Amino acid sequence: MKNQLVLSIIAALVVGVSSSAMAQGSGGDQAQGTGRQQVMPTMxxxxxxxxxxxxxxxxxxxxxxxxxxxxxxxxxxxxxxxxxxxxxxxxxxxxxxxxxxxxxxxx
Structure with a gap:
């Protein structure tokens, strides 16, 4: 019973951490101006x-x-x-x- 409770808590923490990281990564780079630069092709x-x-x-x-x-x-x-x-x-x-x-x- 204790093992199942511990596994449930760990799973909840992993889901919470990964969803908050995804929310920060979705627009964080653009807001801070560190997004990719577009390179112009050779003319x-x-x-x-x-x-x-x-x-x-x-x-x-x-x-x-x-x-x-x-x-x-x-x-x-x-x-x-x-x-x-x-x-x-x-x-x-x-x-x-x-x-x-x-x-x-x-x-």
Whole structure:
């Protein structure tokens, strides 16, 4: 009987502590100004330059564009590839990933 009473008390304390912690955590960070900061994505037409090497995270096939015609872009020369990054178009050399041309898509 004593064990059951002790377990009931412990369970009640755990539920009370966790619910009050959840209530504090739901908006506490925002009220104190310690919430997450939003990082702006890289904007190729502002941050990148011709001759510069494209960062490795943008060399993934998700950024490579095969439909350059539908975006009114010039045909890439042999060994070049168009990349679409944050609405901009970046023509790169596939051998060294250096930027040959940047076409802004958004302002």
């Amino acid at each position: 190729p037409h502002r941050d990148w330059h011709e001759g510069q090497q494209v960062p490795s995270k943008y060399r993934h096939y998700n950024y490579q564009m095969a439909d350059w015609k539908s975006h009114n872009l010039d045909a890439p020369k042999r060994g070049q590839q168009w990349l679409g990054v944050n609405g901009d178009y970046v023509l790169v050399s596939r051998s060294n990933w250096k930027i040959a041309k940047i076409v802004p898509g958004t302002e």
